Amino acid sequence: xxxxxxxxxxxxxxxxxxxxxxxxxxxxxxxxxxxxxxxxxxxxxxxxxxxxxxxxxxxxxxxxxxxxxxxxxxxxxxxxxxxxxxxxxxxxxxxxxxxxxxxxxxxxxxxxxxxxxxxxxxxxxxxxxxxxxxxxxxxxxxxxxxxxxxxxxxxxxxxxxxxxxxxxxxxxxxxxxxxxxxxxxxxxxxxxxxxxxxxxxxxxxxxxxxxxxxxxxxxxxxxxxxxxxxxxxxxxxxxxxxxxxxxxxxxxxxxxxxxxxxxxxxxxxxxxxxxxxxxxxxxxxxxxxxxxxxxxxxxxxxxxxxxx
Amino acid sequence: xxxxxxxxxxxxxxxxxxxxxxxxxxxxxxxxxxxxxxxxxxxxxxxxxxxxxxxxxxxxxxxxxxxxxxxxxxxxxxxxxxxxxxxxxxxxxxxxxxxxxxxxxxxxxxxxxxxxxxxxxxxxxxxxxxxxxxxxxxxxxxxxxxxxxxxxxxxxxxxxxxxxxxxxxxxxxxxxxxxxxxxxxxxxxxxxxxxxxxxxxxxxxxxxxxxxxxxxxxxxxxxxxxxxxxxxxxxxxxxxxxxxxxxxxxxxxxxxxxxxxxxxxxxxxxxxxxxxxxxxxxxxxxxxxxxxxxxxxxxxxxxxxxxx
DNA sequence: CTGTTAGCGCATTCAT
DNA sequence: ATGAATGCGCTAACAG
Numbered sequence: 179x180x181x182x183x184x185x186x187x188x189x190x191x192x193x194x195x196x197x198x199x200x201x202x203x204x205x206x207x208x209x210x211x212x213x214x215x216x217x218x219x220x221x222x223x224x225x226x227x228x229x230x231x232x233x234x235x236x237x238x239x240x241x242x243x244x245x246x247x248x249x250x251x252x253x254x255x256x257x258x259x260x261x262x263x264x265x266x267x268x269x270x271x272x273x274x275x276x277x278x279x280x281x282x283x284x285x286x287x288x289x290x291x292x293x294x295x296x297x298x299x300x301x302x303x304x305x306x307x308x309x310x311x312x313x314x315x316x317x318x319x320x321x322x323x324x325x326x327x328x329x330x331x332x333x334x335x336x337x338x339x340x341x342x343x344x345x346x347x348x349x350x351x352x353x354x355x356x357x358x359x360x361x362x363x364x365x366x367x368x369x370x371x372x373x374x375x376x377x378x379x380x381x382x383x384x385x386x387x388x389x390x391x392x393x394x395x396x397x398x399x400x401x402x403x404x405x406x407x408x409x410x411x412x413x414x415x416x417x418x419x420x421x422x423x424x425x426x427x428x429x430x431x432x433x434x435x436x437x438x439x440x441x442x443x444x445x446x447x448x449x450x451x452x453x454x455x456x457x458x459x460x461x462x463x464x465x466x467x468x469x470x471x472x473x474x475x476x477x478x479x480x481x482x483x484x485x486x
Numbered sequence: 487x488x489x490x491x492x493x494x495x496x497x498x499x500x501x502x503x504x505x506x507x508x509x510x511x512x513x514x515x516x517x518x519x520x521x522x523x524x525x526x527x528x529x530x531x532x533x534x535x536x537x538x539x540x541x542x543x544x545x546x547x548x549x550x551x552x553x554x555x556x557x558x559x560x561x562x563x564x565x566x567x568x569x570x571x572x573x574x575x576x577x578x579x580x581x582x583x584x585x586x587x588x589x590x591x592x593x594x595x596x597x598x599x600x601x602x603x604x605x606x607x608x609x610x611x612x613x614x615x616x617x618x619x620x621x622x623x624x625x626x627x628x629x630x631x632x633x634x635x636x637x638x639x640x641x642x643x644x645x646x647x648x649x650x651x652x653x654x655x656x657x658x659x660x661x662x663x664x665x666x667x668x669x670x671x672x673x674x675x676x677x678x679x680x681x682x683x684x685x686x687x688x689x690x691x692x693x694x695x696x697x698x699x700x701x702x703x704x705x706x707x708x709x710x711x712x713x714x715x716x717x718x719x720x721x722x723x724x725x726x727x728x729x730x731x732x733x734x735x736x737x738x739x740x741x742x743x744x745x746x747x748x749x750x751x752x753x754x755x756x757x758x759x760x761x762x763x764x765x766x767x768x769x770x771x772x773x774x775x776x777x778x779x780x781x782x783x784x785x786x787x788x789x790x791x792x793x794x
Numbered sequence: 795c796t797g798t799t800a801g802c803g804c805a806t807t808c809a810t
Numbered sequence: 811a812t813g814a815a816t817g818c819g820c821t822a823a824c825a826g
Contacts (some may be wrong), residue, residue: 477627503804
């Protein structure tokens with residue numbers, strides 16, 4: 179009987195339904211500790227914005243933060259697995275551990291959304307984030323806006339002590355691919371330098387001799403910019419990622435030319451919004467939400483920009 | 487008594503409230519006729535997306551379209567003024583007529599949201615759209631990515647028969663301002679050409695002799711691109727607006743270099759979302775929502791991009 | 795003007 | 811299994 183009613187174009191009133199249900203929807207938010215990490219702070223900001231907006235519809239968030247080491251991650255994994263909830267938002271920083279965690283969590287049969295980087299090869303879970311390869315490809319194009327036709331390009335990798343899911347490698351892949359696809363740009367030469375987060379003092383002038391462009395495939399562009407500024411080296415084009423305060427500082431000074439924005443706030447917001455739509459509204463939701471590759475110059479950066 | 491309860495941190499349950507109210511919220515949508523106008527079609531797409539999403543919360547839209555002439559506009563004005571509703575979404579194309587209409591409509595004391603262009607000098611109403619001046623300023627910067635250091639820049643205005651609110655003039659203002667603010671860019675020379683929509687056959691080779699860059703301050707960049715392609719003129723940088731199919735075609739061919747996207751879908755969506763938040767949720771809402779200046783290159787254009 | 799009550803549409807519980 | 815009753819939190823109509 180009920181089935182027949184539902185067939186005939188019946189739409190459940192979601193307000194009445196949730197009122198009658200009178201239940202809270204608990205989402206576990208499983209992220210790296212955000213203190214001192216501007217990027218993750220923005221993610222949280224977006225998540226909190228969603229939390230406030232959806233509170234009235236019964237959404238409650240429970241946070242699980244892990245420090246940037248595997249021990250801390252494993253400890254948090256335990257807690258998350260034990261915690262009873264309706265949905266999970268998850269940022270998989272440590273690849274192998276995250277794969278293992280996902281495998282375990284899947285048994286619970288609870289919707290999972292991944293943000294920032296996607297480790298789910300068979301696309302079982304939802305993903306909100308950027309296409310890392312394509313963003314590198316775009317960076318290649320941006321590097322090709324040359325003042326001279328001859329260009330020496332330096333790819334400068336400043337990596338974290340503890341290695342994590344390597345989005346930046348996909349970016350570099352994409353970067354080279356751009357130049358492979360454009361064989362008319364024959365005059366471009368490439369070199370690479372890798373240093374650790376802790377070894378910033380290793381920067382020296384020799385590294386930049388003859389260099390026209392620097393591509394920093396993560397958020398550390400400001401480190402290169404600061405060094406070049408301190409040594410009064412001008413005319414080097416810098417391309418980086420993420421609107422960290424320090425990056426913006428050098429963008430405004432004209433030292434950094436391009437930043438590709440990942441919209442961390444929007445990522446966080448969309449992650450929660452996905453779970454909300456799926457669980458509360460019970461709507462069909464797109465499984466993958468790619469964040470656009472937003473090119474930020476000095477001229478289109480606005481601090482008070484509203485997301486969503 | 488009730489007042490005291492409300493004081494003490496009481497939050498009304500908006501679901502129960504709206505269930506009890508059992509009322510529809512009617513929004514009047516007052517726009518130019520969108521047939522054959524891709525930009526306005528996108529606006530409608532965003533509006534419709536919002537309509538579907540908010541339908542369950544009692545939102546109903548009533549459309550009022552006007553053709554691109556003042557007679558049709560005036561006729562629609564009458565209908566809109568007579569129509570009884572809770573909120574208004576309005577695209578003010580004809581400046582003077584729109585000002586008059588607004589003045590009249592204000593008597594109704596119904597929330598108004600303007601999209602696309604803002605004619606409300608004293609900021610009484612909400613606005614969703616771009617900062618036209620700043621977008622021109624950005625276009626200036628994009629023009630400055632020169633292959634050579636000497637540049638002859640052509641500002642190519644292809645205007646509509648009937649003049650409307652002239653967003654493109656503000657863009658040109660911003661464009662020149664960029665070069666005024668950067669006196670190190672002394673080698674840039676400027677010229678302007680204006681033709682009417684109907685006089686496209688007036689394009690000729692002479693117009694482009696010695697030109698390195700063309701700035702088209704509205705969505706007609708494809709007209710210039712098509713002409714240059716047909717005449718095998720290469721190496722001219724073209725900067726324009728809006729992701730029309732024809733613009734995208736030449737972007738992908740590498741004839742157009744940059745397009746500034748106004749995100750018409752997002753504009754439409756946010757316009758309705760504004761009214762929804764204000765009237766249904768009774769939340770405080772920001773009065774002005776600037777759409778980011780999105781720079782689109784071949785490498786970061788994705789057809790299936792999802793907004794909001 | 796304050797206090798009470800019916801009912802908005804649905805899910806859950808209890809009774810059939 | 812199916813049907814009827816209760817209540818989710820609120821608003822509007824009504825009664826005192």
